[in-house]
Amino acid sequence: MKNWDAIIIGAGIIGLSLAIELRRTGMSVLVVEKGEPGREASWAAGGMLADFGREIPSPLQALATASARMYPEFVYGLEDESGLKIDLRAEGTLLFLDSSEDRALQESHPLPASLEKIEPALQTSAHSLLFLKERSVDPRHLTSAAIAAARHRGIDFSSGDQVLAIEVSNGKTAGVRTHKTQFAAAIVVNCAGAWAGQIGPHAFPTRPVKGQMLCVLMPEKNLVSHVVRTPDVYLIPRSDGRLVIGATLEEAGFDKRTVPETILKLRNAAINLVPRLAEARILEDWAGLRPGTPDKLPILGETSIPGYFVATGHFRDGILLAPITARVMAQVITGQRPKFDLRTFWADRFRR
Ligand SMILES: Cc1cc2nc3c(=O)[nH]c(=O)nc-3n(C[C@H](O)[C@H](O)[C@H](O)COP(=O)(O)OP(=O)(O)OC[C@H]3O[C@@H](n4cnc5c(N)ncnc54)[C@H](O)[C@@H]3O)c2cc1C
Known part of the structure; x- marks a missing residue:
């Protein structure tokens, strides 16, 4: 042996x-x-x-x-x-917070410029918003x-x-x-x-913790340029114009099937944030199993x-x-x- x-x-x-x-x-x-x-x-x-x-x-x-x-x-x-290229992006993250008590945090992580300037397609809302210098990778x-x-x-x-x-x-x-x-x-x-x-x-x-996601092709390559994290959905742009929209957190055993209604719900949550994503073509949906403890x-x-x-x-x-x-x-x-x-x-x- x-x-x-x-x-x-x-x-x-x-x-x-x-x-x-x-x-x-x-x-x-x-x-x-x-x-x-x-x-x-x-x-x-x-x-x-x-x-x-x-x-x-x-x-x-x-x-x-x-x-x-x-x-x-x-x-x-x-x-x-x-010899392969890896899409590593450093545009940063816009993090939407869901409670007013988090507003103090906002001052320590201010946006580098107005939201209209840095992410014009994003629908503004009453949420408080942080800018984080996080990276993302494909x-x-x-x-x-x-x-x-x-x-x-x-x-x-x-x-x-x-x-x-x-x-x-x-x-x-x-x-x-x-x-x-x-x-x-x-x-x-x-x-x-x-x-x-x-x-x-x-x-x-x-144990497996299931996550369903989808990927769309943005109508313009840089329609969204930052990672956007909200309590309901997140958006992760790739440099080639794709946008990943995720994700669910489900206890579903080792089942990796996607559910059309769930994918639609994620897509709609993304459109609520960025209305022009209604024009985006869906390329793919999938589910994966996170290793939970x-x-x-x-x-x-x-x-x-x-x-x-x-x-x-x-x-x-x-x-x-x-x-x-x-x-x-x-x-x-x-x-x-x-x-x-x-x-x-x-x-x-x-x-x-
Ligand atoms: C929808 C979703 C979104 C996520 N988003 C993020 C994110 O944005 N950022 C982040 O940091 N993480 C994210 N994660 C989590 C991340 O994907 C996982 O934590 C990470 O991939 C775990 O890596 P791993 O190598 O442990 O597991 P895996 O990639 O699952 O690899 C384990 C491997 O072991 C093999 N294997 C299992 N049993 C055996 C066996 N008996 N014999 C031989 N081989 C075996 C499997 O086939 C598999 O290839 C996400 C996960 C999901 C599902």
């Missing part, structure tokens, strides 16, 4: 980024993917790099801020190694580049190969058993997203089986958190001490 230094389960953005980071340290790495690499949550995401606001739980704030800072370099590295560009960069660096892939269980020998990790074969490695990392809890012998409490925090670190690690549960922020997750997990795996205290994210918190 061929042997690797490390096996990564799952070729989403978390598994791919970590595989690349481990390969950089000189390790041989195999990524085992049950389907096609990069086609699950990381393909379905909007790509907001939103490190501000109530959506980020406070224990995650330091990692989120660090990861947002790492993004330009992360993207540049992937572009360089893959997650499909990102995952494609990460796959190409991984291959370029000599990372091996076994696709269409579902991992059934971790192999343990003498109390230590020995590899993985898949539905086709077995692969040997003393280090295995579970990056299986919403499915992470299905791989024995550990039962991580991950009971406390909305990721699961990061070593498990009780030496050599078996986990990096999953990134819920709504896995695109944002990919660079820092890869960095800190590679540090933990290679026996270095990350500068972040990861105890809050350890897997054993659910057993305490």
Whole structure:
């Protein structure tokens, strides 16, 4: 049986980024993917790099801020190694707040100019509005580049190969058993997203949280240029004139079907914000499964089986958190001490 230094389960953005980071340290790495690499949550995401606001739980704030800072370099590295272009935008975000108590915040994040000037197509309303210097990225560009960069660096892939269980020998990790074969490695990392809890012998409490979205072609390329986040809907423009409109948060098991009425509702919410989007042609709709956990925090670190690690549960922020997750997990795996205290994210918190 061929042997690797490390096996990564799952070729989403978390598994791919970590595989690349481990390969950089000189390790041989195999990524085992049950389907096609990069086609699950990381393909379905909007790509907001939103490190501000109530959506980020406070224990995650330091990692989120660090990861947002790492993004330009992360993207540049992937572009360089893959030869592919990644749409990373830095126009910023307009964040609509839903309560007057948040108005104090507005003063600390003022608009750079009048709304009519910076986003003329946006319908103004009574909401208070913040300007955030957040970036956004096209997650499909990102995952494609990460796959190409991984291959370029000599990372091996076994696709269409579902991992059934971790192999343990003498109390230590020995590899993985898949539905086709077995692969040997003393280090295995579970990056299986919403499915992470299905791989024995550990039962991580991950669950899928469905998100439906659609993508339209704007009638003018820059009709919307900022990310717009409201309590009901968000808009994420791409540089080629597409606009992604999202997203629902649903407990629907592993069902990835879209519902026409739900897609229509999202579209109408977008038209309420930007009336000219009524002219926009719908290109596509889809649904993806966010990896959720009971406390909305990721699961990061070593498990009780030496050599078996986990990096999953990134819920709504896995695109944002990919660079820092890869960095800190590679540090933990290679026996270095990350500068972040990861105890809050350890897997054993659910057993305490
Ligand atoms: C609609 C929607 C919008 C989102 N918007 C944003 C956003 O704007 N910003 C942001 O930061 N995040 C966003 N997210 C969240 C983000 O997509 C996820 O947190 C992130 O993609 C998780 O990455 P992952 O690699 O853990 O999971 P995934 O991309 O799901 O990858 C897991 C991989 O593991 C594989 N796998 C599973 N089980 C096995 C097995 N037994 N054997 C082998 N392989 C297996 C799967 O096939 C899959 O390819 C959004 C998510 C959705 C659904």
